[in-house]
Amino acid sequence: MTEPAETLRRTFGEIDIYLFDQLHRGRIAEGMRVLDAGCGEGRNLVYLLGRGFDVWGVDADPAAVETVRRLASSMHADAETRFRVGSVEAMPFADASFEVVISSAVLHFAADEAQWNAMVREMWRVLAPGGLLFARLATNIGHESRVRPLGNRRFIMPDGDERFLVDEPFIVAAVQRLGGTLVDPLKTSVVQGKRSMMTWVMRKP
Numbered sequence: 001m002t003e004p005a006e007t008l009r010r011t012f013g014e015i016d017i018y019l020f021d022q023l024h025r026g027r028i029a030e031g032m033r034v035l036d037a038g039c040g041e042g043r044n045l046v047y048l049l050g051r052g053f054d055v056w057g058v059d060a061d062p063a064a065v066e067t068v069r070r071l072a073s074s075m076h077a078d079a080e081t082r083f084r085v086g087s088v089e090a091m092p093f094a095d096a097s098f099e100v101v102i103s104s105a106v107l108h109f110a111a112d113e114a115q116w117n118a119m120v121r122e123m124w125r126v127l128a129p130g131g132l133l134f135a136r137l138a139t140n141i142g143h144e145s146r147v148r149p150l151g152n153r154r155f156i157m158p159d160g161d162e163r164f165l166v167d168e169p170f171i172v173a174a175v176q177r178l179g180g181t182l183v184d185p186l187k188t189s190v191v192q193g194k195r196s197m198m199t200w201v202m203r204k205p
Helices: 003-012 017-024 046-050 062-072 111-124 166-179
Strands: 033-038 054-059 084-085 096-106 125-140 148-151 154-156 163-165 187-191 194-205
Touching: 003 046, 017 125, 033 111, 046 062, 054 062, 062 084, 096 111, 111 125, 111 166, 166 194
Parallel strands: 033 054, 033 096, 054 084, 096 125
Antiparallel strands: 125 194, 148 154, 154 163, 187 194
């Protein structure tokens, strides 16, 4: 690995390139209170922690939460409080307490539509008025004829993974139910013969 690549990795970690785009465009700015809902081991948080963002997280995997606590411990003495073990559909945070909520590769693990809606409602609950919801999630767009339906909006994708898949009408209906506003048009990246991933960015009124 070249030295410039190593420097970039130390600075940005494994950040989702589409989340980086929101940073680049100034929609997620230093000083904001940010929640990573389904944070895993914190791959999207390296830059945010390093730049002094007020970062919090929740994940159902205790081992992953312990890893992100260690990552954050040099910046936050209260890392154990900031990063909690719990489910996205029942998070231990107050209403309207975050300016940004990140959901990166989480929603497509929903067992069914009821759980998917519960996760989205909960993220919306903790998002402050005027706040930004950033989500990356699997979709059937671009692979409509190559996914195998299992019921409850779950499909086998071309790469063999089983996921809860959304499409444009499904997301548009969710935006309307919540009363949100799309910040960008829905965007989908198609990985040939494997999967499609949608970027959904919405602001709370």
